[in-house]
Amino acid sequence: MNRGTWLLGRLAQIVPSFLFIGVAVFVLARLLPGDPVSAMLGDHATDATLARLTAQLGLDRSIPVQLMQFLGGVLRGELGDSIAYRIPVARLIAERLPATVLLTLLSVAIALALAVPLAFVAALNANRWPDLLIRFVFQIGLSTPIFYVGLLLLTVLAAWAHLFPVGGYGDGWRAHLWHLFLPALTLALSFAAVLMRSLRGAVLDVINAEFVDFARSKGLRARVLLGRHVLRSAMIATVTLVGLHVGSLLGGAVITESVFAVPGVGRLMVESIFARDYPVIQALTLVLAVFVSLALLATDIVQMWLDPRVGR
Amino acid sequence: MRAWLPLGTGLLILTAFLVMAVIPESIAPYDPLGFDFAALLAEPSAEHIFGTDQFGRDILSRTIAASRIDLQIALFAMLGPLLIGSVIGLLVGWFGGWADALFGRLADIVVTFPFLVLVIAIVAVLGPGLINMYIAVSCVGWVVYARLMRGEVRIQAQADYVAAARVLGYSTARILLRHVLPNAVRPVLVYAVTDMALAILTGSSLGYLGLGAQPPTAEWGVLIADGRNFFTTAPWISLAPGVAIVLAGLGFSLTGDGLQALLDVKR
Amino acid sequence: MSLVVRDLRVVFNTRSGPVWAVDGVDLEVAPGSVLGLVGESGSGKSVTLRAIARLLHGHAKVSGAVSWQGEDVLAMPPDRLRRLRGAEIGIVFQEPMAALNPVLSIGQQIDESLVAHTVLDTKSRRARALELLDLVGISAGATRLGQYPHEFSGGMRQRAMIAIALASAPKLLLADEPTTALDVTIQDQILRLLLRLKDELGMALVLVTHDLGVVAQTCERVSVMYAGRVCETGKVSEVFAHPRHAYTQALLRAMPGEQIGAKLVPIPGQAPRLDAPSPGCAFQPRCTAREPICATQRPSFTELATRRFACHAGARL
Numbered sequence: 001m002n003r004g005t006w007l008l009g010r011l012a013q014i015v016p017s018f019l020f021i022g023v024a025v026f027v028l029a030r031l032l033p034g035d036p037v038s039a040m041l042g043d044h045a046t047d048a049t050l051a052r053l054t055a056q057l058g059l060d061r062s063i064p065v066q067l068m069q070f071l072g073g074v075l076r077g078e079l080g081d082s083i084a085y086r087i088p089v090a091r092l093i094a095e096r097l098p099a100t101v102l103l104t105l106l107s108v109a110i111a112l113a114l115a116v117p118l119a120f121v122a123a124l125n126a127n128r129w130p131d132l133l134i135r136f137v138f139q140i141g142l143s144t145p146i147f148y149v150g151l152l153l154l155t156v157l158a159a160w161a162h163l164f165p166v167g168g169y170g171d172g173w174r175a176h177l178w179h180l181f182l183p184a185l186t187l188a189l190s191f192a193a194v195l196m197r198s199l200r201g202a203v204l205d206v207i208n209a210e211f212v213d214f215a216r217s218k219g220l221r222a223r224v225l226l227g228r229h230v231l232r233s234a235m236i237a238t239v240t241l242v243g244l245h246v247g248s249l250l251g252g253a254v255i256t257e258s259v260f261a262v263p264g265v266g267r268l269m270v271e272s273i274f275a276r277d278y279p280v281i282q283a284l285t286l287v288l289a290v291f292v293s294l295a296l297l298a299t300d301i302v303q304m305w306l307d308p309r310v311g312r
Numbered sequence: 313m314r315a316w317l318p319l320g321t322g323l324l325i326l327t328a329f330l331v332m333a334v335i336p337e338s339i340a341p342y343d344p345l346g347f348d349f350a351a352l353l354a355e356p357s358a359e360h361i362f363g364t365d366q367f368g369r370d371i372l373s374r375t376i377a378a379s380r381i382d383l384q385i386a387l388f389a390m391l392g393p394l395l396i397g398s399v400i401g402l403l404v405g406w407f408g409g410w411a412d413a414l415f416g417r418l419a420d421i422v423v424t425f426p427f428l429v430l431v432i433a434i435v436a437v438l439g440p441g442l443i444n445m446y447i448a449v450s451c452v453g454w455v456v457y458a459r460l461m462r463g464e465v466r467i468q469a470q471a472d473y474v475a476a477a478r479v480l481g482y483s484t485a486r487i488l489l490r491h492v493l494p495n496a497v498r499p500v501l502v503y504a505v506t507d508m509a510l511a512i513l514t515g516s517s518l519g520y521l522g523l524g525a526q527p528p529t530a531e532w533g534v535l536i537a538d539g540r541n542f543f544t545t546a547p548w549i550s551l552a553p554g555v556a557i558v559l560a561g562l563g564f565s566l567t568g569d570g571l572q573a574l575l576d577v578k579r
Numbered sequence: 580m581s582l583v584v585r586d587l588r589v590v591f592n593t594r595s596g597p598v599w600a601v602d603g604v605d606l607e608v609a610p611g612s613v614l615g616l617v618g619e620s621g622s623g624k625s626v627t628l629r630a631i632a633r634l635l636h637g638h639a640k641v642s643g644a645v646s647w648q649g650e651d652v653l654a655m656p657p658d659r660l661r662r663l664r665g666a667e668i669g670i671v672f673q674e675p676m677a678a679l680n681p682v683l684s685i686g687q688q689i690d691e692s693l694v695a696h697t698v699l700d701t702k703s704r705r706a707r708a709l710e711l712l713d714l715v716g717i718s719a720g721a722t723r724l725g726q727y728p729h730e731f732s733g734g735m736r737q738r739a740m741i742a743i744a745l746a747s748a749p750k751l752l753l754a755d756e757p758t759t760a761l762d763v764t765i766q767d768q769i770l771r772l773l774l775r776l777k778d779e780l781g782m783a784l785v786l787v788t789h790d791l792g793v794v795a796q797t798c799e800r801v802s803v804m805y806a807g808r809v810c811e812t813g814k815v816s817e818v819f820a821h822p823r824h825a826y827t828q829a830l831l832r833a834m835p836g837e838q839i840g841a842k843l844v845p846i847p848g849q850a851p852r853l854d855a856p857s858p859g860c861a862f863q864p865r866c867t868a869r870e871p872i873c874a875t876q877r878p879s880f881t882e883l884a885t886r887r888f889a890c891h892a893g894a895r896l
Contacts, residue, residue, distance in 0.1 A: 148557065246426075
């Protein structure tokens with residue numbers, strides 16, 4: 001088997017997993033207590049309008065047919081219309097998705113920039129005071145709710161110091177980055193706290209690995225040792241960890257968007273829940289599930305690129 | 313020594329909160345529900361250590377009073393997943409077979425998913441509120457406990473004393489309940505303690521979003537949300553409840569770490 | 580003498596207190612010779628090798644004297660040490676799967692040693708790498724250079740590790756149980772390879788092993804270790820024929836001999852405690868030839884022609 005074959009196989013795995021997600025979301029939505037049609041029509045429901053909307057949505061057909069309709073619609077990009085916004089859900093999501101993607105990517109970048117060097121410092125000084133201090137600080141970080149960190153940053157850096165805007169998104173790339181800095185920092189701090197313990201362990205394993213001793217015994221320069229031997233293996237471990245904790249990242253994104261009023265998909269989820277906007281809730285669950293699958297795929301691919309053992 | 317320091321500190325913190333939860337009236341300087349129109353949005357001072365809110369209620373007192381709800385959340389949001397997960401994990405781990413394989417796949421998928429998003433999605437279906445939150449957390453959280461329990465049961469199933477019990481002709485139920493379970497459950501219980509810290513985070517996050525404890529119930533997340541509108545004019549309103557969350561979370565996770573270190577030594 | 584070790588001691592600071600892993604070791608290795616370092620697990624042989632190459636981690640305190648061609652190794656500045664390692668002293672570990680970096684190709688791992696110690700250009704380095712693979716008996720060198728450790732079989736991996744260690748033509752190779760993790764048939768091949776390389780390259784070899792058979796097969800001289808101390812040193816043929824330390828004698832007696840049906844005589848007692856070194860002889864609690872003085876006075880070395888032994892009862896064994 002070579003890496004090309006492995007990659008194709010990995011991509012092919014996506015298809016059944018997407019199918020499974022689609023069916024799962026469909027089932028979940030059908031488990032809703034109460035009648036979604038009445039919920040959509042609200043107080044203006046009469047028997048006639050109920051019957052008409054039911055037929056229009058195809059909810060009078062049998063379940064398997066409904067499933068087919070749903071899946072077909074998903075593939076065509078037709079996810080229904082939002083009750084609250086009265087526009088197609090697909091368009092709504094397309095408008096909101098970029099903000100969330102940008103926020104998540106920024107957060108991962110900041111989190112790694114923070115966590116990786118600190119993990120090295122902690123591992124290289126294992127059980128001495130720098131290590132204990134770092135572990136203690138991150139332990140506190142783990143116990144601190146994201147929305148609290150967000151509020152603190154918002155209060156101090158935005159409201160008082162006026163260094164950053166108080167939430168929102170802005171227009172244009174520069175404005176986006178400036179508006180997203182605080183939320184990305186908030187999410188990054190939380191994500192870094194989640195990663196830190198395992199990351200420190202992974203770096204410790206690498207530093208104490210026998211192959212590092214053997215490399216040292218060859219008389220290599222410290223720079224080469226660190227860069228080629230230690231860092232490479234540590235990166236592989238880091239990528240694996242990020243993939244493992246993607247779920248935590250997305251959950252944090254939902255909250256962060258709410259705190260900073262970022263017009264992303266996470267805040268849309270919360271709004272839709274309050275508004276009982278079922279089509280949006282359903283579609284968003286689907287989108288988030290797909291997001292997680294893709295994120296895992298991305299980490300697998302990066303790992304394949306870094307680690308020659310994968311796929312051979 | 314490695315175990316006693318975190319364990320002692322954690323238990324100390326937890327005892328303090330327990331006292332606050334049980335007899336808030338004796339600890340809180342003011343009546344948490346008491347409006348004081350003479351001191352609206354008062355800054356932190358000697359009279360009001362953490363200030364007052366827009367109704368003149370003392371923030372510190374409200375925070376102390378809210379410990380009851382948050383400790384309850386820590387307990388119940390952990391209990392549901394613990395009980396359901398342990399039972400399923402016990403059965404799946406012991407009997408194995410196709411159920412085990414199916415569970416394995418399911419667990420892999422659920423665990424990778426954003427826990428909070430799933431909980432929120434279920435709360436979306438059921439409607440906001442504490443009870444619904446417990447249900448939602450139980451629906452999603454049992455998987456981690458089941459996986460833990462399954463792992464431990466598999467280990468115990470290989471042990472000699474189990475083979476001995478079988479040879480003696482004990483019934484499966486007896487072996488499971490009186491022999492395997494007591495040994496397998498210990499690490500699961502230790503994890504449960506640390507999980508209570510997560511439960512508080514989940515509960516307060518949902519409270520903040522308005523999906524968990526509903527006003528007028530005082531819960532730390534709800535209290536922080538109350539202060540959100542005033543964060544430019546009166547930022548202290550959100551301060552104390554947040555500190556409470558951090559301390560309570562530390563209390564549980566330190567205790568969990570201490571218990572873990574204690575367990576490892578015994579093993 | 581190329582390598583001279585005098586009174587080497589290594590103390591590890593562990594959570595449960597200090598552990599004396601090496602408690603006074605003397606060794607000499609002549610150029611081009613093969614010294615076997617034999618002892619049971621925990622006798623301190625691997626730690627000795629690592630201490631010589633200064634590969635131990637921070638929590639180990641090393642004292643004593645290690646001199647390589649007259650230079651003090653333990654006091655060497657980092658730059659000199661770096662040039663010593665690889666180019667003058669090479670080391671081969673026991674488990675190649677752990678010792679080889681899994682994400683670098685074998686070619687890369689050979690190349691970096693050449694880059695560190697030679698001024699060859701890329702083409703010459705590649706030619707040298709192919710030479711090395713050929714030298715250790717790995718065929719299809721060109722393909723193998725681009726492959727990764729997990730693509731090699733166990734014996735091949737060990738050969739590859741030897742090739743990497745020899746890349747910069749060291750004059751001394753420290754081999755830490757190089758065949759213990761391998762099949763018996765492969766063991767034989769690797770040992771023969773090491774001996775052939777020693778002759779072809781004029782290299783000295785220190786072979787650490789717990790297997791007396793390996794020592795008999797490959798070494799000229801042997802040092803027997805117990806509880807971090809050297810018991811006796813001498814020519815292999817002489818030591819095996821007439822051991823002068825009670826431990827060596829017990830070891831030899833415990834080995835299966837040529838007589839089928841002959842009884843094996845095991846060594847009674849427990850393994851020594853390295854956290855509480857005894858004031859007298861370390862082997863005394865288990866020794867069948869012990870005298871009262873053995874418990875209280877640590878035996879000093881007695882020299883007898885090419886033999887050196889530290890046993891109060893040695894003369895009468």
